Amino acid sequence: MQVQNGCSIHYTTPNESQDAEDTAALIENAKAPSQCCSARLxxxxMMFLGFAVVYGLRVNLSVAMVAMVNTTDSRPTRNSSIVYACPLPPHGKDNGSEPVTPPDQGPQYRWDAEIQGWLLGAFFFGYLCTQIPGGYLSGHYGGSIFLGGGVLGTxxxxxxxxxxxxxxxxWLFALRALEGFGxxxxFPAMMAMWARWAPPPERSGLMSLSGSGASSGAFLAxxxxxxxxxxxxxxxVFYICGGGGCLWAVFWFLLVSDDPRSHxxxxxxEKNYIINSIGSQGTGHGWSLPLVPMMLSGPLWAIIVTQMCSNWAYYTMLTSLPMYMDNILHFDLKSNALLSALPYLGALIFSILSGYLADFxxxxxxxxxxAVRKLFTITGLLLPAACLIPVGYAGCSSVLAVTLLTVxxxxxxxxxxxxxxxQIDIAPRYxxxxxxxxxxxxxxxxxxxPIVTGYLTEDHSLAGxxxxxxxxxxxxxxxALVFTVFxxxxxxxxxxxxxEQAEAKRAASFSS
Structure with missing residues (x-):
């Protein structure tokens, strides 16, 4: 047992770890400073607003592409004319209103479904390249410069x-890839910052609040x-969104610090509460990393596989839902965007509530x-899957399809x-x-x-x-199955x- 300024931190020994429910440090503090008006809140x-900005920058192309693509082009696509799966409204997609994008309000391009899929997926080619270096450098130097710089560059x-x-x-593909690179x-910088800022009893709520900015950004954008x-x-769209991101970065660099010690x-x-609650796990990890144990860690691979599975549905909806609203349900641009945004409003509310419920x-x-991590993971993957399958059988019923997607x-x-x-449960420092x-x-x-979706739906059919x-x-x-087991x-x-290792050895020798 180690005591620091009224906070008790208990480490289980290796022998005890087999019987303990969780071997993470258990922090108990009789009086935690309120989150209201606190630096950690x-x-x-600020993170919430930052992720709202970056997700707005990420998804704006999904809707803008509906206006950028020339859907009135009468030329055949792949030697066949488009046959709409659902009947068009009596006055076309715009229901008799003014044309969605008049000629003087931006050029239009002849991009088929396959090209659109590649352009929507281009962002992630760059996004793949900087995740690990960004997380490594953020863990060593602190995350504020990387999070702020990433938003500003994008x-x-x-x-x-x-x-x-x-x-x-x-050129557009390359630019979107560079945006993803920035x-x-x-997200790795965010996690590195919370490793130094979030007291363990408040991790779920604070991190869910900051991360829910992504749903907020999608909902608003x-x-x-x-x-x-x-x-x-x-x-x-791109001038306004880009300008908004640059403005946010100014406030971020003025107001945010890497560590409570330097705020x-x-x-x-509050500073003493955060530092004492997190303990030595709230410090940088240095240059060396336990790479081999990481590679052999079953819980880490469970996170990897589960996030890949969860993100498949999420990114499919994020990038391709506006195309579904346009090509199948034939909503005009304004209705398309509003209905495509509805699912993210619900996700925003539930993600924040789930974080504070998990802390409770x-x-x-x-x-x-x-048990908490598995409960919320199973709920967040299986129930949405059960709602997605009926969407494919909703046919041309726009009300039913939108309701199922939103739920x-x-x-x-x-x-x-x-x-x-x-990740912050199994290895806060890393x-x-x-x-x-x-x-x-x-x-x-x-x-x-997005590429698979483009291939599956190139004939614009309900079956696709x-x-x-x-x-x-x-x-x-x-x-859900993988995370439940591993x-x-x-x-x-x-x-x-x-x-901590020395403390655990002393505790083991004392118990023996």
């Missing part, structure tokens, strides 16, 4: 989107993109950390308190690097899913989209600091 809100590149589209498909460091397209033309406006009470269950010792994504928000923050690893694998579906939803549901179910919330032995 302020950090969570926003600045977004400003060049209209020029790249005018130059050609290859944004790839953001989709309808706003459509509104901007119709009001000022699609090029304005200029934190109270002494862990804090009251109603369930172990392992599916809403229930998926509960996984925010499950597998997606599990959490940023581990998130880089898991997100690198988890980004592969972001590359592959039915296959898309079946594949997404099946992959989700596989992820997932864990225990602190891995290779993640212990030298101080």
């Amino acid at each position: 302020h950090l969570a809100i 926003a600045a590149l977004t400003l060049l989107t209209p020029l790249a589209a005018q130059l050609g498909v290859y 944004e790839g460091v953001t 989709l309808p706003l993109t459509a509104l901007i397209c119709q009001s000022w033309g699609w090029p304005a 200029r406006r934190i109270s002494e009470e 269950l862990i804090g009251r010792k109603l369930l172990s950390i392992t 599916s994504s809403t229930l998926g928000g509960t996984s925010a308190a499950g597998v997606f923050i599990n 959490a940023g690097f581990l998130l880089g690893i898991t997100n690198t694998f988890g980004t592969i579906p972001g590359v592959v899913a 989209w039915r296959n898309v939803f079946w594949v997404s549901a099946g992959v989700n179910a596989l992820g 997932g864990s919330g225990r602190l891995e032995s290779w993640a212990l600091t030298e101080e």
